Amino acid sequence: xxxxxxxxxxxxxxxxxxxxxxxxxxxxxxxxxxxxxxxxxxxxxxxxxxxxxxxxxxxxxxxxxxxxxxxxxxxxxxxxxxxxxxxxxxxxxxxxxxxxxxxxxxxxxxxxxxxxxxxxxxxxxxxxxxxxxxxxxxxxxxxxxxxxxxxxxxxxxxxxxxxxxxxxxxxxxxxxxxxxxxxxxxxxxxxxxxxxxxxxxxxxxxxxxxxxxxxxxxxxxxxxxxxxxxxx
Amino acid sequence: xxxxxxxxxxxxxxxxxxxxxxxxxxxxxxxxxxxxxxxxxxxxxxxxxxxxxxxxxxxxxxxxxxxxxxxxxxxxxxxxxxxxxxxxxxxxxxxxxxxxx
Numbered sequence: 001x002x003x004x005x006x007x008x009x010x011x012x013x014x015x016x017x018x019x020x021x022x023x024x025x026x027x028x029x030x031x032x033x034x035x036x037x038x039x040x041x042x043x044x045x046x047x048x049x050x051x052x053x054x055x056x057x058x059x060x061x062x063x064x065x066x067x068x069x070x071x072x073x074x075x076x077x078x079x080x081x082x083x084x085x086x087x088x089x090x091x092x093x094x095x096x097x098x099x100x101x102x103x104x105x106x107x108x109x110x111x112x113x114x115x116x117x118x119x120x121x122x123x124x125x126x127x128x129x130x131x132x133x134x135x136x137x138x139x140x141x142x143x144x145x146x147x148x149x150x151x152x153x154x155x156x157x158x159x160x161x162x163x164x165x166x167x168x169x170x171x172x173x174x175x176x177x178x179x180x181x182x183x184x185x186x187x188x189x190x191x192x193x194x195x196x197x198x199x200x201x202x203x204x205x206x207x208x209x210x211x212x213x214x215x216x217x218x219x220x221x222x223x224x225x226x227x228x229x230x231x232x
Numbered sequence: 233x234x235x236x237x238x239x240x241x242x243x244x245x246x247x248x249x250x251x252x253x254x255x256x257x258x259x260x261x262x263x264x265x266x267x268x269x270x271x272x273x274x275x276x277x278x279x280x281x282x283x284x285x286x287x288x289x290x291x292x293x294x295x296x297x298x299x300x301x302x303x304x305x306x307x308x309x310x311x312x313x314x315x316x317x318x319x320x321x322x323x324x325x326x327x328x329x330x331x332x333x
Contacts, residue, residue, distance in 0.1 A: 033252055033255075
């Protein structure tokens with residue numbers, strides 16, 4: 001016999017009352033999933049960038065080193081002039097090709113097109129990163145170093161300086177560029193990993209995840225436990 | 233940017249996997265298939281199915297390019313402007329639900 005017992009009715013009322021709250025929680029979880037994905041991709045990008053940095057530093061060393069004979073040429077060592085000029089031009093072209101190959105390698109390793117027309121989000125992150133003094137400073141320093149150190153080596157060549165010192169300058173320059181780029185890109189990826197909806201997070205420090213690639217994700221990964229289920 | 237969008241619940245995007253695909257593409261614009269699949273932690277077939285649904289609705293474009301090695305082609309996924317608008321509207325709608333409006 002069906003009777004309205006005091007035991008069942010309140011439970012049904014509770015369900016009705018809690019439904020919107022549970023739904024809101026599910027949507028909150030869905031948005032947190034988005035941020036977890038963003039963090040995972042930023043980590044992937046950072047790993048790809050780290051793998052690219054070493055060949056970039058080697059390339060930097062070669063380019064900086066090449067400015068030394070260019071300086072020698074202007075310093076009155078006429079017999080070297082044309083050979084060095086063509087060597088310089090050839091290596092300048094090779095450097096550009098090398099850079100493009102490195103960028104292609106990044107894209108191939110990560111499957112991310114950040115360097116080839118990233119999304120509106122990454123462009124937004126880039127603009128946001130400029131508000132960070134560290135990012136702006138390291139970016140400016142990278143440019144200054146990339147332009148300045150090769151010319152320093154050229155000046156050394158101009159004054160007839162020896163190649164071991166030129167090599168030392170090139171080595172120091174490439175290490176400085178390496179470290180600056182590393183720092184610069186770390187800030188960029190940290191910005192890229194920042195939550196899209198910070199107001200929904202208790203802790204809005206994306207670097208917690210960026211520092212530790214093995215950090216647990218903020219949301220369960222099993223789609224079957226996710227919000228609305230999959231209608232398809 | 234998302235906050236400025238008019239909230240509009242989108243049934244196509246609401247499926248969890250598709251929501252996450254759009255979220256990643258919103259941030260990175262163009263991503264390779266395996267980057268999406270790995271981050272979602274789903275099978276090739278599942279990822280393909282959801283991408284096809286999004287592509288059928290004009291939210292993403294799928295482009296096959298050489299680069300997989302041994303002549304294989306890899307698929308690159310790009311969020312369209314319609315997809316971006318739909319995603320941002322949907323996220324705004326979710327935020328409205330969360331806020332209890």
